[in-house]
Amino acid sequence: MxxxxxxxxxxxxxxxxxxxxxxxxxxxxxxxxxxxxxxxxxxxxxxxxxxxxxxxxxxxxxxxxxxxxxxxxxxxxxxxxxxxxxHLDDQLLDASVKKTLNRKEIKYVSRRVLEALSILHKDGYVHTDVKLDNIFINYEEDDGNDDVRFSDVELGDFETLMDLPWNTATNIWSFGTSDFNIFRPKTARPKDEDYRLEMLKSQFRYFGPWPGKIREILDEVTIMSLLKFLGLIPPSTMSPFRYVTEREVVKEDKEFIPKIMQMDWRDRPAAKQLLEDKWFLA
CATH class of the missing domain: 3.30.200.20 (Phosphorylase Kinase; domain 1)
Known part of the structure; x- marks a missing residue:
């Protein structure tokens, strides 16, 4: 009963x-x-x-x-x-909507999330839903220092799987899409039903198209789904990330982000490698 x-x-x-x-x-x-x-x-x-x-x-x-x-x-x-x-004070999604994360906050959050993923991946586990509303934060007490608002950043919602059908590189892509403000769609709000689709379109406009070698690891059904998705994005709206100016994205971020946002998952670095990147020192 x-x-x-x-x-x-x-x-x-x-x-x-x-x-x-x-x-x-x-x-x-x-x-x-x-x-x-x-x-x-x-x-x-x-x-x-x-x-x-x-x-x-x-x-x-x-x-x-x-x-x-x-x-x-x-x-x-x-x-x-x-x-x-x-219990923590807030989700990172809501915190970032209230006030856009500055670069120090992005780095602080990035390090914490990558530390969590690195340990998870080392034991052969994959988090199935890395996103802003599954990252929880406590706010720093007001001490006059506004550089970083957060005292704690913790990854939550731990439905996990062993390393298939998701893989650790999927988490790296999700980490990249969550932590950087440039992928926020201008045509949808975080609570809208089409928000995630619009965010995916935004990512593809910067980092698409898929390289030809992706056919080595995808079946025909998946390839057809990708082609259908491509049909939703007019070629005239493509905006390759390499053409983004330093007025839009600072030099250090412009060098770091493409390492994460590789369309072929085999080209993405591991969480442990990213933690050792010079970006965290810039």
Missing amino acids: SSPPIHIGQVLRGRLGNYAIAMKIQETVWFAKSHNDSQVIVKSVTGHLGIENEQDVLKRFRSRAPYRPLIDEIEDPAQPTTIVLK
Whole structure:
């Protein structure tokens, strides 16, 4: 017999403490208050292995990298699998909409995300959804220094897979599209249904077309899908990244970004290599 859905006011009993549900924020995510009155995040879903997968991954990589940590595991009710996560102030998506990230913030976020991916990739795992709203931040207390607004940056939403059908290079592309402001589409807002498609078009305008050698690693169905996608982008709108001026993108960024945004995934550097790039010193 399955347990009834989680509801506001319900008290969940974990291995380490109790948690009172305060507010639903997504279909499977709630704000809650712990027994010591601190705010936490509760995630729970019936009939889906995603939460169990996230629980297992967070336990495996506990304290090894900047991931939003697992705080507790709910024992009552025993089903469905329910986990308690650290609460952070905001998603990077919302923070970047409120105020565009400056270069120091981009580098700070980039290092933290790449550190998380590097450790994940070393063990043969791939994060399936690296994007701005899966990067969580705490704001720095106001000390008069506005260079970097964030005190913590942690990667979350850990549905992961072993290295197929996604691969580690997919995470590198997603990292590049998330951290740099130049790919934000001007025709759609982050909450719009077509936002991700418009962002993909923007990326292709800068870094397309796919090199001919991509046919070595793609089947015909995928190639036909890519050709259909190409039909959505008028050739007159293509804007090769090499022609971007330093007034638009500073020299160091212009050298670093193309290393990440390789259309053929085999040409992209690993997270560990990117962490050693001179860009972080510029």
